[in-house]
Amino acid sequence: MLSYRSTSVLLADHAPLRKQLKEAARAGRGKQDGEASERERVRQERLANWELTVGIEIHAQLNTGSKLFSRMSVSKYIVSHMLTDTGASAEYTDVPNAATWPFDLAVPGSQPLFQSPVLIPAIRAALALNCHVQPRSKFDRKHYFYHDQPAGYQITQYYEPFARDGHLILTQQDGLGKTDAERLEVGIKQIQLEQDTAKTQEQDEETSLIDFNRSGHALIEIISLPHLHSAEAAAAYVRKVQSILYAVDAATTGMEVGGLRADVNVSVRRLGDENGSHSYSGVTGLGQRTEIKNLSSFKSVEDAVRAEADRQIDVLESGGTIEGETRGWSLSSPGVTRRLRGKEGEVDYRYMPDPDISPLYIHSEVVDQLRDQLPPVPEQLLDMLCARYGLTVADAQALLSLDDGGRLLWYQDVVARLGVLGNDAKSRIGVQVGNWVLHELGALLTTTETQWHSDLIHAQQMADLVSLQAENKLTGPSAKRLLRILLDGATGPVAAIAEKENLLFMPMTDEEYDNLASAVIDANPDEADTVRANGKQAKGKLKFLLGQMMRQGDRNRIEAQRAEMVLQAKLLQAGP
Known part of the structure; x- marks a missing residue:
C-alpha cells in the first residue's frame, strides 16, 4: 500500500497525458520559432550586402x-x-x-x-x-x-x-x-x-x-x-x-x-x-x-x-x-x-x-473646388485625434482602422454631444469617450460576438453614460453594467434606465463609512494590529482591510478613496 507521500511523488513523476501533450506542443512551437528566428537572422546578414x-x-x-x-x-x-x-x-x-x-x-x-x-x-x-x-x-x-x-x-x-x-x-x-x-x-x-x-x-x-x-x-x-x-x-x-x-x-x-x-x-x-x-x-x-x-x-x-x-x-x-x-x-x-x-x-x-477619343481637358477651377472640399486624409485625422481629442497614437490609429471609419464618426458624434472641446489640447472628454468607445465597448462587442454599427447604441445614450460617470453618479462597475444594458437594446433616457436598474450612485454618509470601517477592524484584529504597529509600511494588510470594506459595502454607494481615508484615520490616528 502506497503512503500519501509516495503517491504524491508518483503523481509528480508521471504528469497527466493532456499536460504532457501540451508541454510537447509548446516545446515544438518553441523549436520552430527558434529555427525561424535563426533563418531570419541568417537572411538579414546576407541582405546586409x-x-x-x-x-x-x-x-x-x-x-x-x-x-x-x-x-x-x-x-x-x-x-x-x-x-x-x-x-x-x-x-x-x-x-x-x-x-x-x-x-x-x-x-x-x-x-x-x-x-x-x-x-x-x-x-x-x-x-x-x-x-x-x-x-x-x-x-x-x-x-x-x-x-x-x-x-x-x-x-x-x-x-x-x-x-x-x-x-x-x-x-x-x-x-x-x-x-x-x-x-x-x-x-x-x-x-x-x-x-x-x-x-x-x-x-x-x-x-x-x-x-x-x-x-x-x-x-x-x-x-x-x-x-x-x-x-x-x-x-x-x-x-x-x-x-x-x-x-x-x-x-x-x-x-x-x-x-x-x-x-x-x-x-x-x-x-x-x-x-x-x-x-x-x-x-x-x-x-x-x-x-x-x-x-x-x-x-x-x-x-x-x-x-x-x-x-x-x-x-x-x-x-x-x-x-x-x-x-x-x-x-x-x-x-x-x-x-x-x-x-x-x-x-x-x-x-x-487612341484615334476615337478626344484629349481630356480639366479646368483649374474644377481642381480648386475639389481641393477645397477634400476630406482629411488618415495622417491629418491622426494628428487631429491626438492634438484636439487627446488620444494616444495607438488609440487614434485603432479608431481610424475600425469599421471603415464608421466608429470614428460615431466617436466624434458622442464627443460633440458632450459639448465643445475648447482649447485644451488634451481634452478629458475626448480621452474618456475614447476609452469607452475603444476599450469598454470594444471588449463587450468581442465577448458578445456582436457586429458593431452606428445604430447599435445611440450616440446620445453613450454621451449620457459618460456624463453620468464624470459627475460621479455612476461607479465604474455600474457604468459597465449600464453599457451592457444599452447594448442589449434598452431605449429611452439613460438616467431613467440607470435609476430603474438601481445603478445610480448614492453616496454613503460619514456615519456609514465609520460603522463599516469599525466592523471590518473588529472582524480582522490581527491585520488591524499590524497596521497600527507598522503604519503605512504595512501596505499589504492595509489593502486587505480596504478590500474587505469594498466587498462589504454597497458597490453602488461606496467610494474606494473615501473608504481608505476613513480606514487610515481609525488605524493611524490621522484625520481624513
Whole structure:
C-alpha cells in the first residue's frame, strides 16, 4: 500500500497525458520559432550586402456609378421593373455578362463615350496623393491579345496621364521595416485613367469562363518611383494608399474584395555598386528588375517582395544573371515566385494615341473646388485625434482602422454631444469617450460576438453614460453594467434606465463609512494590529482591510478613496 507521500511523488513523476501533450506542443512551437528566428537572422546578414529596390503600380477601381466609356452601371444590372403604390422600383442581380454595353464587348462599330463623372473620384485621389492635375491629357491604346480584352487593346494614359509628380510620406507608424528610415518619402511618377478587363474564372485546364460585367470599369493606375527598399515598406505603401483612397471617397473597395490590385517591380544590387546597368522611371544604376503581377493582399505584397529578393540574390551569388520577366505569386506555393512570360516593353505593347477619343481637358477651377472640399486624409485625422481629442497614437490609429471609419464618426458624434472641446489640447472628454468607445465597448462587442454599427447604441445614450460617470453618479462597475444594458437594446433616457436598474450612485454618509470601517477592524484584529504597529509600511494588510470594506459595502454607494481615508484615520490616528 502506497503512503500519501509516495503517491504524491508518483503523481509528480508521471504528469497527466493532456499536460504532457501540451508541454510537447509548446516545446515544438518553441523549436520552430527558434529555427525561424535563426533563418531570419541568417537572411538579414546576407541582405546586409545587398540593396533591395521596389517600385509599385497600384490599380484601383474608382467610386463611380458608370463605366469609363459607357453608361452601363458598374455593379448591378436592372433585370425587371415593376410599379408599386409608392412608385417604380427595381430588382437587381449579378448575372454574369448582364451589365455590359456594346463597347465593353468590342462589338464592331461601337464607339467609346467618355463618362465625365469618373473624373471626380480620380481627381480627389490625385490631390490626396499630392499630384499635379494636368490641364490636358490623352488616351492611348495598349495592344495585347488575351481573352479578357476582346478589342485586342486596353485604353489607358501611358504618355500623357491626367496627374503627375506626387508623393506619399511613410513613417514607422505606417509599418516601415527596421532597416528603413524613420521617415520615407515615396515619389509618385503619375496617375492614369484606364479601363478594367473582364473577370476570368478558370474551370479546368481547358476551360475558362469570362464575365464582362467588370470590363470597362474606370480604374486609376498609380505608378510609384522606385523609392522603397524593404518588403515591409512595400506593404506599408500599398496599405497607406488604400487608406487614403478610402478617406477621400475615391474608391469604395480595397484589396480584400478585389477592388485594388498591385504589381511590384523588384531589383537587387550589391551594396555600394553604383554602376548598375538598368534604370526604372528615371532612377539609374539599378539591377535588372522583374515584375510580380496581380498581388491581392498586403501580406502577399510583403511576402512576394521578400521571396523575389531572396531568389535574385541566390541567382547572382551563384554567378547567374537576372532576366527581365513577369512573374506570378501563388498561394498554393507560398514563398516562391514563378516565371509567367518575358517582360514586355513599350515596343511590345505598340502604344499609340487612341484615334476615337478626344484629349481630356480639366479646368483649374474644377481642381480648386475639389481641393477645397477634400476630406482629411488618415495622417491629418491622426494628428487631429491626438492634438484636439487627446488620444494616444495607438488609440487614434485603432479608431481610424475600425469599421471603415464608421466608429470614428460615431466617436466624434458622442464627443460633440458632450459639448465643445475648447482649447485644451488634451481634452478629458475626448480621452474618456475614447476609452469607452475603444476599450469598454470594444471588449463587450468581442465577448458578445456582436457586429458593431452606428445604430447599435445611440450616440446620445453613450454621451449620457459618460456624463453620468464624470459627475460621479455612476461607479465604474455600474457604468459597465449600464453599457451592457444599452447594448442589449434598452431605449429611452439613460438616467431613467440607470435609476430603474438601481445603478445610480448614492453616496454613503460619514456615519456609514465609520460603522463599516469599525466592523471590518473588529472582524480582522490581527491585520488591524499590524497596521497600527507598522503604519503605512504595512501596505499589504492595509489593502486587505480596504478590500474587505469594498466587498462589504454597497458597490453602488461606496467610494474606494473615501473608504481608505476613513480606514487610515481609525488605524493611524490621522484625520481624513
